[in-house]
Amino acid sequence: MFIAMKPHATEADFEAVVERVKSLGLTPHPIAGTERRVVAVVGNTGSVDPDDFAMMAGVAEALRVSQPFKLVSREVKDEDTVLDVGGVRVGGKGIVVMAGPCSVESEEQILATAVAVKKAGASFLRGGAYKPRTSPYEFQGLREEGLKLLALARERTGLKVITEVMSTETVPLVAEYADVLQVGARNMQNYALLERLGQVKNPVMLKRGLSGTIREWLMAAEYIVAKGNPNVMLCERGIRTFETMTRNTLDINAIPVVKTLSHLPVIVDPSHGIGLRKHVPAIARAAVAAGADGVIIEVHPKPEKALSDGHQSLDFAEFEELMRQVRVIALAIGRPVM
Amino acid sequence: MLVVMKPNASQDEVDAVVAKVRSLGLVPHAIPGAQRVAIGITGNKGALDPALFEGLPGVRDAIRVSQPFKLVSREVKAEDTVIDVGGVFIGGPRVAVIAGPCSVESEEQLLEAAQAVKRSGATFLRGGAYKPRTSPYEFQGLGEEGLKLLALARERTGLKVVTEAMDAETLQMVAEYADVVQIGARNMQNYSLLKQLGRIQKPVLLKRGPSATVREFLMAAEYVVAHGNLRVALCERGIRTFETATRNTLDLNAVPLLKSLTHLPVVVDPSHGIGLRAFVPAMARAGVAAGADGLIVEVHPCPEKALSDGQQSLTPAEFAGLMDQVKVIAGAVGRPF
Numbered sequence: 001m002f003i004a005m006k007p008h009a010t011e012a013d014f015e016a017v018v019e020r021v022k023s024l025g026l027t028p029h030p031i032a033g034t035e036r037r038v039v040a041v042v043g044n045t046g047s048v049d050p051d052d053f054a055m056m057a058g059v060a061e062a063l064r065v066s067q068p069f070k071l072v073s074r075e076v077k078d079e080d081t082v083l084d085v086g087g088v089r090v091g092g093k094g095i096v097v098m099a100g101p102c103s104v105e106s107e108e109q110i111l112a113t114a115v116a117v118k119k120a121g122a123s124f125l126r127g128g129a130y131k132p133r134t135s136p137y138e139f140q141g142l143r144e145e146g147l148k149l150l151a152l153a154r155e156r157t158g159l160k161v162i163t164e165v166m167s168t169e170t171v172p173l174v175a176e177y178a179d180v181l182q183v184g185a186r187n188m189q190n191y192a193l194l195e196r197l198g199q200v201k202n203p204v205m206l207k208r209g210l211s212g213t214i215r216e217w218l219m220a221a222e223y224i225v226a227k228g229n230p231n232v233m234l235c236e237r238g239i240r241t242f243e244t245m246t247r248n249t250l251d252i253n254a255i256p257v258v259k260t261l262s263h264l265p266v267i268v269d270p271s272h273g274i275g276l277r278k279h280v281p282a283i284a285r286a287a288v289a290a291g292a293d294g295v296i297i298e299v300h301p302k303p304e305k306a307l308s309d310g311h312q313s314l315d316f317a318e319f320e321e322l323m324r325q326v327r328v329i330a331l332a333i334g335r336p337v338m
Numbered sequence: 339m340l341v342v343m344k345p346n347a348s349q350d351e352v353d354a355v356v357a358k359v360r361s362l363g364l365v366p367h368a369i370p371g372a373q374r375v376a377i378g379i380t381g382n383k384g385a386l387d388p389a390l391f392e393g394l395p396g397v398r399d400a401i402r403v404s405q406p407f408k409l410v411s412r413e414v415k416a417e418d419t420v421i422d423v424g425g426v427f428i429g430g431p432r433v434a435v436i437a438g439p440c441s442v443e444s445e446e447q448l449l450e451a452a453q454a455v456k457r458s459g460a461t462f463l464r465g466g467a468y469k470p471r472t473s474p475y476e477f478q479g480l481g482e483e484g485l486k487l488l489a490l491a492r493e494r495t496g497l498k499v500v501t502e503a504m505d506a507e508t509l510q511m512v513a514e515y516a517d518v519v520q521i522g523a524r525n526m527q528n529y530s531l532l533k534q535l536g537r538i539q540k541p542v543l544l545k546r547g548p549s550a551t552v553r554e555f556l557m558a559a560e561y562v563v564a565h566g567n568l569r570v571a572l573c574e575r576g577i578r579t580f581e582t583a584t585r586n587t588l589d590l591n592a593v594p595l596l597k598s599l600t601h602l603p604v605v606v607d608p609s610h611g612i613g614l615r616a617f618v619p620a621m622a623r624a625g626v627a628a629g630a631d632g633l634i635v636e637v638h639p640c641p642e643k644a645l646s647d648g649q650q651s652l653t654p655a656e657f658a659g660l661m662d663q664v665k666v667i668a669g670a671v672g673r674p675f
Contacts, residue, residue: 211580213580213581213582213583214581214583215583238591239579239580239581239587241577241579241587241589242549242551242577243551243552243577243589243591243592244551245551245552245553245595246591246595249577249579249587249589249591250590250591251579251581251587252588252590252621252624253576253581253584253587253588253611253612253617253621254581254584255620255624256612256616256617256620256621257583257584257612257614257617260616260617273591274591274594274595276595278594278598279591279594279595279598282593282594282627282628282629283590283591283594283628285627285628285671286590286593286624286625286627286628287624288627289620289623289624289626289627289628289667290620290621290623290624290627291620325671328670328671329627329667329670329671331670332666332667332669332670333623333663333666333667
């Protein structure tokens with residue numbers, strides 16, 4: 001259920017609504033908006049009559065939310081959520097570009113990549129320090145050493161850092177170094193991790209699970225928001241289908257669908273979405289044309305020598321060319337690249 | 339195997355290669371190109387020895403084709419195939435737009451749709467006269483009556499007609515009326531129909547099956563080309579996945595992938611690809627941004643009254659809006675529209 005306040009409602013009116021929600025044993029989530037304030041109510045609201053709230057002072061309307069996801073739904077918050085990541089806005093008019101290697105491998109590798117992607121126009125540096133590899137025998141990441149290298153790269157370039165957190169135990173450590181915490185596709189339904197991320201201050205980028213439906217994905221985002229962290233962005237990175245020529249099938253349909261169902265920003269990962277280096281730019285263009293708020297691209301100084309994902313990583317020149325193509329599409333639909 | 343002739347090879351030299359192929363009990367396919375002639379060879383069991391052809395006069399090269407699809411492969415023909423449909427093209431720089439109702443329902447409906455899509459800049463009219471409906475109790479199409487209405491709409495508007503043929507029995511009749519014969523997703527692996535299509539003189543729009551891999555899709559196109567019809571356009575229209583929020587999952591990965599594997603034009607169907615009217619323009623933009631050579635879009639004068647696919651059909655006004663958006667994207671990727 002959500003309760004929308006009238007534009008001129010007083011603080012006392014608002015507090016009264018919040019208290020009433022609490023007195024019913026339910027959880028109020030105040031949602032700030034430029035037009036009006038809303039209190040979303042979660043918990044077992046089945047026995048509550050919205051009309052009881054609708055009659056309170058300062059209340060414009062009280063309605064049930066028809067979708068199973070509530071706080072992330074457009075029904076509760078009509079305006080797009082814009083996340084401010086240290087001055088870089090994600091989800092606004094501008095399109096953000098995140099780029100960097102799959103894994104942080106060495107100081108030399110991460111600094112060279114950071115400088116190159118910054119020069120080409122990216123505003124975020126990606127790079128994994130904790131890597132969820134399919135095989136336990138493959139490179140698992142540099143862990144805290146990798147986080148330190150990411151922080152060093154941020155210091156040198158001013159790029160914001162996005163990196164993956166794989167377990168609840170490492171959340172505080174990763175949150176200390178990262179600007180944005182990434183939840184990988186394999187952890188989309190790791191509910192303990194999602195709940196833990198509800199308690200951090202950093203924005204979270206939630207990747208869609210390999211076989212997560214749009215509804216399941218939004219329900220996963222709801223976990224983080226319901227536990228107290230409204231700063232969530234979603235990332236479409238391809239789903240598992242019968243097709244074998246591509247690593248995944250990027251579900252571009254999901255972009256306009258999710259943008260309609262949810263107010264959260266949607267980022268697209270064409271690198272994992274198709275998994276073939278030479279086709280990454282075409283798919284990045286398509287994502288931006290479909291309405292994505294940003295793209296996240298794997299870039300490596302020497303893709304053929306990368307410890308992971310080399311076959312889908314661009315070299316610096318290829319990334320520059322991708323940026324040029326993305327800018328042209330962004331411009332065509334009236335969105336600047338940040 | 340592909341035998342590539344020298345640019346200055348004479349017709350006699352080409353004929354000699356063709357005769358040699360036939361003498362081996364194999365099938366030659368002449369593949370015209372702007373620079374040179376090539377001869378694709380099919381019908382061999384196992385690999386052929388390039389030495390059989392390399393020594394012949396006028397031959398530059400004899401190359402084994404590594405892909406299982408041969409004649410549709412870029413290895414055999416590097417240049418894009420451009421299909422000339424009576425002066426309007428599918429493939430080449432310009433993005434082709436095919437639009438119209440799912441089914442031909444009446445003269446009034448079809449003419450209204452045709453005039454509207456023509457006004458907005460479409461050059462092809464789509465409309466089904468034979469409809470492969472999931473339920474046998476639903477509207478199955480007007481049959482020949484529908485084909486006649488399509489011909490009438492062509493006469494009135496100058497639009498070229500794209501319509502589906504469902505079986506070998508009606509193929510000849512459909513081909514008589516249509517400018518382009520469409521093969522629906524459910525028939526992508528109807529091999530007897532594909533073979534028949536090789537023998538008609540009309541271009542073919544081959545839709546991808548709902549659970550067909552890109553390789554299977556290209557093998558299906560190979561059937562048509564191997565049986566003699568080189569004018570095939572491919573259509574990505576969404577695949578079957580676990581997602582239920584959309585009718586299908588439009589596989590736009592397939593667009594750059596197909597464009598690199600084959601010389602055939604690639605058309606995208608955002609209407610079936612997402613199945614929800616509100617999102618068709620976004621997916622049309624994405625299709626063109628990914629490199630599609632054309633779009634096929636369902637448009638109905640009154641979608642809520644459509645006998646089929648109303649939930650994914652655009653009104654004429656919505657289609658005009660889509661065309662404005664697509665024009666901008668086409669411009670951005672350097673393609674006239």
